[in-house]
Amino acid sequence: MSEESTVSAEMIRRLRNALRPINMKLNNDSAAHAGHAGDDGSGDTHWSLDIESAQFEGLNRVARQRLVYKALGDLMDNPIHALQIKARAPGE
Template sequence: METESKGPVAAEIEKRLLEALSPTSLNVINDSASHHGHAGDDGSGESHFTVEIECAAFEGQSRLNRQRMVNKALGDLMQDKIHAMAIKARAPGE
């Protein structure tokens, strides 16, 4: 899990995923700089993310169900703070 300084939205994403899914690996990447001035850029510098997550709970789950699990864990952040998120979800050993 990355230890670099994160903004408040990235930190909240990480916190919620750690609490809800207990991942064995988690990387929250802020992609917002590459979307500056595009639709959904709210000027906060935290609107577009990539989440790379490995979690035992994903074993036997389809790609769609894994994304649903991540979205459920993030709850209101998906409507209020996050414009776009790429999710790379895998089970251990994949």
């Protein structure tokens, strides 16, 4: 993430506050989806997230994704159209 958009900055802020990640990498994949469903031209619609947090200990994949969605809140309605999530607990 070389140039941080307002959306990415807000996503990072919310994820850090809610999940206190040990490691986190957020990529804006919107350019690869230009012209596809959900692309509104903003360049902030399609994302991939790789996140490691102790909050995920003992949770299955779906429960982990729900924690990420909850942390992002209303951003999941707009502007985020798609979010690929790799969520893991420390040591996984």
